[in-house]
Amino acid sequence: MSVIDHGRRLIRVETTHIATLVPVRSVLVCLALVVVIIGAGLFATTIGAYEISFDAVIRAIVDPASDPDVRQVVTEWRLPRVLFAVLCGAALALAGGIFQSLTRNPLGSPDIIGFGVGAQFGVTLTMLVLGLNTYLFKAAGALVGGLLTALLVAVLANRHTMSSFRLIIVGIGVSAGLGSLTSWILISVSVEQAMMAATWGAGSLASLGFDQLLPAATAFVVFALLARPLRRSLPVLEMGDDAAMALGVRPGRTRLVAMVVGVALVALVTAAAGPISFIALAAPQIAQRLTRSNTPMGLAPVMLTGAALVVVSDAVAQLLAVPVGVVTLSVGGIYLTCLLAAQFVRRT
Template sequence: MDTARVSTLIPVRSVLVCAALVVVIIVAGLASMTIGAYDVNFAAVLGAVFDPSSDPDVRQVVLEWRLPRVLFAVLCGAALALAGGIFQSLTRNPLGSPDIIGFGVGAQFGVTLMMIVFELNTYMFKAIGALVGGLFTALLVYALANSKTMSSFRLIIVGIGVSAGLGSLTSWILISVSLEKAMMAATWGAGSIASLGFDQLLPAAIVFAVVLVGSLPLNRTLPVLEMGDDAATALGISPGRTRLAAMVFGVALVALVTAAAGPISFIALAAPQISQRLTRSNTPMGTAPVMLTGAALVVVSDAVAQLVGVPVGVVTVSVGGLYLAWLLAAQYARRA
């Protein structure tokens, strides 16, 4: 009896998966800090992190230049993965990711307006632009897709259409400005964490912590909402209020990353599904495993990006595109 009670309270598989993901993040993060113009081997990185009396030059390179990049990769991956879990649970569809239904493009459009049109390039103004753009897109998609009952298929299709329209507007803005401004926006639009330091990490971490705490109740309410509005209402959960909260918190997480690093695509799509399969969960809304999966994906992707000399967004798009093709094929085969 005691053993059964403990096994119910402690999801052993989830704990093991989380532990394995933490190891992957630490190893990949330490390995990524050996990559760069200044040659630092793995032992020197370990010494710089754990030994205060090690070479001060190496400590400066590792702790002041490279560590913030790794921490930002963890933060961005966790935020995007949690946003993906929220929207996939909300739409009850593995394709219900902010990358697919346009919220990420809306945040990108808002930042582009701030940077190019209003010439406000600080993190605060980019964060405001990303949040407003993402929320506007979310409300627009929700309004266009809402017809008495909310269909996840309709939401995704409308989101793809709105995303295409906003992408066209963004392209039109970029070709209408000077080459210098267009290059600046294009560089940001590739999705990179290379130039980010502790100055940007601290406010981003504070915002992430606030949004994470606010979204924790969704870990309980969204899986219930997946059973249908009638079941959720019978259990004392308001479907409308839950959807609104989910959209606000999900868009805030996407905006947080977009403002700091630009659009890092497909992590929100892939991480919840990978986490769900690893933990054998019935829902993509498992906060800790989902966030750790996203963090591991971005840390490993950024290490690969440094090796090949491209922004991390290029790596995630390349891998995510293959994953999306496989997911669509799997969905089609299941229905056939």
Template sequence: MGAVHAPSAKNRPGKVDFGRATWTLRRGGVALRVDRRAVLVCAVLTVVVAALGIVTLGSGSIALTPVQVLSALLDPDADPRARLVVVTWRLPRLLFAVVCGAALAISGALFQSLTKNPLGSPDVIGFASGSYAGASVVMLLLGTANYLAVASGSLIGGALTALLVYLLAYRGGLRPFRLIIVGIAVGAFLGSLTSMLLLSVSPQQAMLAATWGAGSLSGLGFEQLRATAVVFAVLLVGAALVVRPLVHLEMGDDAAVALGVRAQRARLTATVVGVALTALVTAAAGPIAFIALAAPQIAQRLTRSSTTLRIVPAALAGAAVLVGADFIAQRIDLPVGVVTVCVGGAYLAWLLARQYAGRRR
């Protein structure tokens, strides 16, 4: 008679195998399942962002050691000169890099989930170009660089672009590939329109708008940061609310509807939140390309997830990439948008080649 083996922990009655190692947190009658690898990835990315931040705060014409940086941040009675450099001059730029990187990454994750395609980020499908065009109209035609006015123009431009792309791409339904192709075409048109505006104004205005259009975090202080952080927090709540419906929609509309998801409402909400996140960054720092494209993919590969819609790992990956890019930008005295374009362009070429190779197989 064969030996009877006790069921493994994996297959014990009452245990569900999710295919991934998880932690289950229980409190009262509520249980929360957490993916172990995602938690570890988030912890590592947090450490990376913190380490890059300390290095960035200590680098520049006035060099400081990590100990001096930490002392300036944590001790109110530290060297006044060090606190002036770290807290007043450099900290707002670092925090802007964290917030803008996270916002772009979450926006990219939302649109990549909506389109079910790694190319479906706002800077590829034209929404970022719409935000840039809207802000450019405010600065060049209305003649104001007021933060609220530029932010409003950026949001309106992005929203109108999203509406135009959807109307042009909708043919008895919305197919992701058609949305991407139409978005690329609309983005190219808006880029030409913005260039025409730059050529129609005075050289001084054109230079100011072109410098802003390169995407830069310099010259930003705590006043702008407070407004940006408040709006980002509100949009983060909106993004969190649409995660579950979008994950269901990735399985197909029929399956999502069977699970009680209102497909069109979820898509509209995700689009509004994604466009608003892109417009928020564009208004504050100008268009910063390719963070929205690359960060969700980096997070997906690190967590080995089947979906790009893990907004916390994506946000941390976006923050790490933008903080690192801004550190490089400061060392070579270029706008951070130039650095992200150079790195992101190479990544986009690799991604397109990989997509094409996959189709040929």
């Protein structure tokens, strides 16, 4: 391992299987984000009706002989929620990076294009119409809903060539239509069912345990491995189809794989915690600015940024006694307004 300076400091990592250059700034950013995640996660485990100090939390995690009551609260109730926040943030951020790179637009996230709303609509149908309320059925409903929405948006936006602007505009329209259908379903069922769906629809990490975490983590690892080759192919695709084909990238297959993986990541989170808005929109752009990268597809910084945003947002949500989706929606709305204003100023 050695440090090389090519205008910016790089670490050369070379083994028998891999050889790569890693920017020093990206490593420092990732380390800082890990510290934020650990600090916010430990703070989140101290919050609740049963107050626990930092020292007691750490002892409960590392010492099997610690107070059994405190250990049960920390390891069985609160720690899974923190781990789920990390998982959801990483999955949403990775999905956002995929779609923003695919559309070559910072607004090209599942929240804006409508894929997240499609996944939410699929879960709503599964829960309220089909009466299937287990995690696997909700995950299947979210995946089918998201993929069908992606197909519909792609078909409607495709006129000889698919521009990112047309894709976003069509996605906003499809999202509005699906939102109306979701509202119609909610007012057509009983009050108890509507309240259950509304609570889920606010986006909450409460009541999630290891039973849901283990299958979700397994699925996330699979999708993250599938997304790894996209880290190289999507930035090439941003240069245009002709340039991509000249460099050995197949545009059609790359777009299809990226679309399926991105929607699957959104479905994974939506099925477990409900829609957690704007993480997919904000995390890739924040990571790109922190690392000074030219693409939102830096996997480790993007996923750690998303994880940090959700962990911090969930800690704030617990302090305010509201679902985490309310916090991310409030902060994300401000971020979206600033992003739109910045793009307007840049164009004028």
